[in-house]
Amino acid sequence: xxxxxxxxxxxxxxxxxxxxxCGGGESGGGASKPEVKSAPSGGGKQAVKIGxxxxxxxxxxxxxxHKFARQAAEELGFELLELAGIDGEKALAQIDNLGVQKAAxxxxxxPDVKLGPAxxxxxxxxxxxxxxVDDRFIGNxxxxxxxxxxxxxAARAIxxxxxxxxxxxxxxxGWPVEETGVxxxxxxxxxxxxxxxxxxxxxxxxxxxxxSQIYKAPQKTTDVNGALQAVDILLVQQPDVKxxxxxxxxxxxxxxxxxxxAARGFTHEDVxxxxxxxxxxxxxxxxxxxxxxxxxxLLQAKKHGYETAKMMYEWVxxxxxxxxxxxxxGILITRENFREVLKDQGxxx
Ligand code: FCA
Numbered sequence: 001x002x003x004x005x006x007x008x009x010x011x012x013x014x015x016x017x018x019x020x021x022c023g024g025g026e027s028g029g030g031a032s033k034p035e036v037k038s039a040p041s042g043g044g045k046q047a048v049k050i051g052x053x054x055x056x057x058x059x060x061x062x063x064x065x066h067k068f069a070r071q072a073a074e075e076l077g078f079e080l081l082e083l084a085g086i087d088g089e090k091a092l093a094q095i096d097n098l099g100v101q102k103a104a105x106x107x108x109x110x111p112d113v114k115l116g117p118a119x120x121x122x123x124x125x126x127x128x129x130x131x132x133v134d135d136r137f138i139g140n141x142x143x144x145x146x147x148x149x150x151x152x153x154a155a156r157a158i159x160x161x162x163x164x165x166x167x168x169x170x171x172x173x174g175w176p177v178e179e180t181g182v183x184x185x186x187x188x189x190x191x192x193x194x195x196x197x198x199x200x201x202x203x204x205x206x207x208x209x210x211x212s213q214i215y216k217a218p219q220k221t222t223d224v225n226g227a228l229q230a231v232d233i234l235l236v237q238q239p240d241v242k243x244x245x246x247x248x249x250x251x252x253x254x255x256x257x258x259x260x261x262a263a264r265g266f267t268h269e270d271v272x273x274x275x276x277x278x279x280x281x282x283x284x285x286x287x288x289x290x291x292x293x294x295x296x297x298l299l300q301a302k303k304h305g306y307e308t309a310k311m312m313y314e315w316v317x318x319x320x321x322x323x324x325x326x327x328x329x330g331i332l333i334t335r336e337n338f339r340e341v342l343k344d345q346g347x348x349x
Contacts, residue, residue: 099126159199227256
C-alpha cells in the first residue's frame with residue numbers, strides 16, 4: 001500500500017514538473033492525451049523527453065547539474081524531467097514513471113551504486129537509454145559496470161591535487177609537522193569517494209607527510225552532518241593534534257569537519273580544509289571572516305549537467321552513441337580567487 005502511494009506521489013510530482021517544464025501542456029483530470037503537442041522548439045512533433053535523476057537534490061552540486069541540463073533542454077529543444085531519487089525505491093519508481101511519460105532515456109546519479117543492474121533492467125523494460133553521471137554503477141560481480149555509459153570526475157587525480165595543495169599550505173603556514181594531523185573524511189563504500197581521499201592521502205605521503213599522522217573519519221551519511229559526527233569522534237580520539245589539514249570526498253565532507261573543529265575552538269589559524277565540488281562552499285568563502293575551509297577543487301558542473309543531457313539527446317535522436325567513459329578535472333578556488341574563477345566558468349554567484 002505504502003509503495004502504491006509512493007508511486008502515485010512520484011507520478012503526481014513528475015506530471016507537475018512536466019507541466020511546469022513545458023508551460024501548459026496536457027489538461028488535467030485524466031483527459032485523453034493530445035495527439036500532437038508542440039516541442040519547445042516549435043517543431044510540430046511531440047518533444048523528446050529526457051529524465052535527469054539525482055541522489056541528493058538538496059546539495060548545490062546537483063542543483064547545478066539540473067540547472068545546466070535545463071540549459072541544454074532549452075537550447076536543443078527537448079523536455080527535461082528533473083527528478084530526485086534519494087533511495088533505491090524512489091530511484092527505481094522514477095524510472096518506471098519516466099517510462100509512463102514515454103521518456104527516451106535518462107541521466108542518473110544513483111543513490112546507491114549497487115543498484116546498477118536493477119537500474120539497467122528497469123530502463124530496458126521501459127525501452128530507455130541510460131547515462132550514469134558522477135557515481136559509477138557496480139555490477140553483481142562487485143566490479144564497475146564498464147558497459148554502461150558514464151561521465152564522472154578523474155577522482156584520483158583530483159584527490160592528488162587536494163593532497164598537494166594541502167601540503168603546500170602546511171609549508172606556507174610553517175606549522176610544525178609533529179603537531180599536525182591530516183583528517184580524511186572518508187566514504188569508502190563509494191568508489192569515486194574512496195579514489196578522491198586515497199589520492200589526497202597518497203599525495204601527502206609522497207610529499208613527505210608522516211603516514212602515522214593521517215587519520216580517517218568514516219562518514220555514515222554523505223552530508224555535512226554525517227561528516228561532522230565522524231570528525232567529532234576523531235577529535236576525541238586525537239586530542240593532542242594542534243593543527244589539522246582536512247580532505248574529504250566533497251565540500252560537504254570538509255565543511256562538516258571544519259564545523260566540528262570550530263566547535264572545539266579551532267580556527268582558520270590552525271585548520272586548513274580543501275573540499276571538492278566548489279559549488280557547495282560558496283557561502284563559506286563569502287563569509288567576511290575566514291574559516292578553516294581554505295578552498296575547494298571546483299568541478300565542471302556544466303559538463304556533468306549540460307553535456308550528459310546533450311549526449312543523451314544526440315543518442316536518442318541521432319543514434320550518436322556517447323563515449324563509454326568520460327572524465328572531468330577541477331581547479332582550486334580559494335577566498336582570493338573564487339569570484340573570478342566562478343565567473344570565468346559560467347557560474348552566477
Ligand atoms: C558524487 C558526490 C557529489 C559530487 C559528484 C561529482 O556524486 O556525492 O557531491 O562530488 O560526485
